[in-house]
Amino acid sequence: MLNQRAADLDSADPLAHVRGRFILPEDVVYLDGNSLGALPAAVPAAVEDAVHRQWGTDLIRSWNTNGWWDAPVRTGDAIGRLIGAAPGQVVAGDSTSVQLFNTLLAAARLRPGRPLLLTDPDHFPTDQYIADSVGRLLGLEVRRVPAREAAAVLAAEGDRIAVAAYAPVDYRTGELYDMAALTAAAHTAGALAHWDLCHAAGALPVRLDAIGADFAVGCGYKYLSGGPGAPAFAYLARRHQQTFDHPVTGWHGHAEPFAMSGTYTPAPGITRARLGTPPLLSLAALEAALTAYDGVDMEDVRAKSLSLTGFFQDCADELLDGLGFTMATPRDPARRGSQVALRHPEAYPLVAALVARGVIGDMRAPDLLRFGFNALYLTHADVLRAVEELRDIAISGAHRAPALQERPTVT
Amino acid sequence: MLNQRAADLDSADPLAHVRGRFILPEDVVYLDGNSLGALPAAVPAAVEDAVHRQWGTDLIRSWNTNGWWDAPVRTGDAIGRLIGAAPGQVVAGDSTSVQLFNTLLAAARLRPGRPLLLTDPDHFPTDQYIADSVGRLLGLEVRRVPAREAAAVLAAEGDRIAVAAYAPVDYRTGELYDMAALTAAAHTAGALAHWDLCHAAGALPVRLDAIGADFAVGCGYKYLSGGPGAPAFAYLARRHQQTFDHPVTGWHGHAEPFAMSGTYTPAPGITRARLGTPPLLSLAALEAALTAYDGVDMEDVRAKSLSLTGFFQDCADELLDGLGFTMATPRDPARRGSQVALRHPEAYPLVAALVARGVIGDMRAPDLLRFGFNALYLTHADVLRAVEELRDIAISGAHRAPALQERPTVT
Numbered sequence: 001m002l003n004q005r006a007a008d009l010d011s012a013d014p015l016a017h018v019r020g021r022f023i024l025p026e027d028v029v030y031l032d033g034n035s036l037g038a039l040p041a042a043v044p045a046a047v048e049d050a051v052h053r054q055w056g057t058d059l060i061r062s063w064n065t066n067g068w069w070d071a072p073v074r075t076g077d078a079i080g081r082l083i084g085a086a087p088g089q090v091v092a093g094d095s096t097s098v099q100l101f102n103t104l105l106a107a108a109r110l111r112p113g114r115p116l117l118l119t120d121p122d123h124f125p126t127d128q129y130i131a132d133s134v135g136r137l138l139g140l141e142v143r144r145v146p147a148r149e150a151a152a153v154l155a156a157e158g159d160r161i162a163v164a165a166y167a168p169v170d171y172r173t174g175e176l177y178d179m180a181a182l183t184a185a186a187h188t189a190g191a192l193a194h195w196d197l198c199h200a201a202g203a204l205p206v207r208l209d210a211i212g213a214d215f216a217v218g219c220g221y222k223y224l225s226g227g228p229g230a231p232a233f234a235y236l237a238r239r240h241q242q243t244f245d246h247p248v249t250g251w252h253g254h255a256e257p258f259a260m261s262g263t264y265t266p267a268p269g270i271t272r273a274r275l276g277t278p279p280l281l282s283l284a285a286l287e288a289a290l291t292a293y294d295g296v297d298m299e300d301v302r303a304k305s306l307s308l309t310g311f312f313q314d315c316a317d318e319l320l321d322g323l324g325f326t327m328a329t330p331r332d333p334a335r336r337g338s339q340v341a342l343r344h345p346e347a348y349p350l351v352a353a354l355v356a357r358g359v360i361g362d363m364r365a366p367d368l369l370r371f372g373f374n375a376l377y378l379t380h381a382d383v384l385r386a387v388e389e390l391r392d393i394a395i396s397g398a399h400r401a402p403a404l405q406e407r408p409t410v411t
Numbered sequence: 412m413l414n415q416r417a418a419d420l421d422s423a424d425p426l427a428h429v430r431g432r433f434i435l436p437e438d439v440v441y442l443d444g445n446s447l448g449a450l451p452a453a454v455p456a457a458v459e460d461a462v463h464r465q466w467g468t469d470l471i472r473s474w475n476t477n478g479w480w481d482a483p484v485r486t487g488d489a490i491g492r493l494i495g496a497a498p499g500q501v502v503a504g505d506s507t508s509v510q511l512f513n514t515l516l517a518a519a520r521l522r523p524g525r526p527l528l529l530t531d532p533d534h535f536p537t538d539q540y541i542a543d544s545v546g547r548l549l550g551l552e553v554r555r556v557p558a559r560e561a562a563a564v565l566a567a568e569g570d571r572i573a574v575a576a577y578a579p580v581d582y583r584t585g586e587l588y589d590m591a592a593l594t595a596a597a598h599t600a601g602a603l604a605h606w607d608l609c610h611a612a613g614a615l616p617v618r619l620d621a622i623g624a625d626f627a628v629g630c631g632y633k634y635l636s637g638g639p640g641a642p643a644f645a646y647l648a649r650r651h652q653q654t655f656d657h658p659v660t661g662w663h664g665h666a667e668p669f670a671m672s673g674t675y676t677p678a679p680g681i682t683r684a685r686l687g688t689p690p691l692l693s694l695a696a697l698e699a700a701l702t703a704y705d706g707v708d709m710e711d712v713r714a715k716s717l718s719l720t721g722f723f724q725d726c727a728d729e730l731l732d733g734l735g736f737t738m739a740t741p742r743d744p745a746r747r748g749s750q751v752a753l754r755h756p757e758a759y760p761l762v763a764a765l766v767a768r769g770v771i772g773d774m775r776a777p778d779l780l781r782f783g784f785n786a787l788y789l790t791h792a793d794v795l796r797a798v799e800e801l802r803d804i805a806i807s808g809a810h811r812a813p814a815l816q817e818r819p820t821v822t
Contacts, residue, residue, distance in 0.1 A: 095687025097661030250508030276506025279693035
């Protein structure tokens, strides 16, 4: 029955042809694209060209002749198309940590006299650490309020809040929050909305311009499949660009970088959010990776993603019943991102046993098995195989083998 | 005569065999390795492996199985060997701008109550912008004092100075300053010494531990030849590591990153200076590039570099006499880095004409022709050819061709 349903769903999949744009290892079901996306087929040639021809042969001339100088803004615009940002509002470069720090501090500077930063106690750790760092530098209190309570807090004491910094998708449970509502609540209070799109960009439609978001950041290596440690991105709504006053004032963001002036004069537009020299080999990979989205409608991505995650939940209901798992991810599609998380007291060895069988997910301490679904390259047959393997492991006790109990450094 | 001298010097060159570790375009004399180093022969295979096998096949498992997690510290140690830093004091990652910001702010925090930051009015623009940014965030005055006057200012009012932030080599003129003396002057005043090694790392011996430097940063893409926008590095002297209190608190620097705690607890040792996820393709290129230094003594690099730059100056004296050039770089070897700069009112078209003939240098407004010398891959014959071409252009007026007057975006 589940087999037939998987086959039917896959044969009706309007994105089925996109799977061919990725190089996937044989016999692997890759459900960790929310941590590191798979290799897009366009990447190897682009990187080889960047290494051999652009760097090796054209050398320093590539800044002009091979478009290196414009790469951060050009790649930013390509990301912008996936997150509802009109051109000229997104720049690619640096790490998510750096982009978070730089934009969050700049956002807080736009609301002087307001002593509070709001962020999520379930936010990814770096987001919390950076909020604390910005708070300390600017003398602001950082208050942790869960996403679902943030609107109420904004309504009650919003005139004291400078910035509300949240993510649309909980990185552990995959729960999806209403970006538009929280952005509106921030604005009603006169605060700014800052979004971390790491688990949303490329996974589901994001409408930054339409909902009036102020600032956003995200990484290039999860759903965007830009490669390990791919450059991050920052979104600055056009209305904030002339007042964007950021701390990491590198020369690439200068109005006249080659005047080599000793005084910083920020460039107009998004260019001022360029920080240092970008890692161009990694940026070439990211730019090539984004072509996997050519002609792809994010609404179709969302529909398929929900179909994959919903099917996973159905398979889990049927095949994992009574085996000690509980569903951590909402079943309501409106509240579900592009991942499914299960709780189980033996989460770590279960994931290790799955990986040993070629089904790659990850886990988050203490008890979450986490599966990410990239609609560009996964099938419903993949989903069924993953749950079947998990059932087989749980029933057979294969995960209790001694070799699977040892925990590596990184999981 | 000059021909014979070039041949004699090249045949006695103990580093001659190292040139084969680089892929250089035919008929090109590359004198811009102080802006973007040439392609080391070890890089293409390393990058291809990182793309195809590590990312494409091993996927997320590479964090453990292919050493991704340790790459920033492992690569940092490899750089440390070139700059006189014992293992465990250097980390690679992020851009120079970010590393500058992060370490300069942390350095200033170690000297609370001292209201001044000292930096060089001839420092690279980013260094000045970042010093201003740090000054604004911490409420410090930034005073610009030329390197050669810094020791006197430190002696006179050093008890008010938190950090002296300088570079050992002037990025325009190539003048070399005495790092040991300035570091000692800072310490006598109770201040900290912060060094930007962009134009020194890999070009000449740097003795960070021996001179007692406090913090240093540098880029990976100049003499280290790590590729366009290669990750930068930061040096934290071991004695400051436990008190290093930096602003860009990414999760990779956490004592227990995978505990995913909401509170930042910095890791012990150099690990706390890890910021965000590093761009691993670019980092793989940098790590492979550094193998070009295997078995190479930095004293030999320095000797050859001085021979190349000294020979360039001699050739210029003889061949460019009366053609409107003046020497901007000191002739005293003790005051000369690994570059030579000439002044000429037509600097830009002269450089453009040289590039058109395959002799690649660059220029800095308004009137500097700038030539960088990487001792690992240049010969004295290259030097002579460069000066001969420049002479021929200047005499013939070839640089006055209309096509060479148009200035591209980046120079």
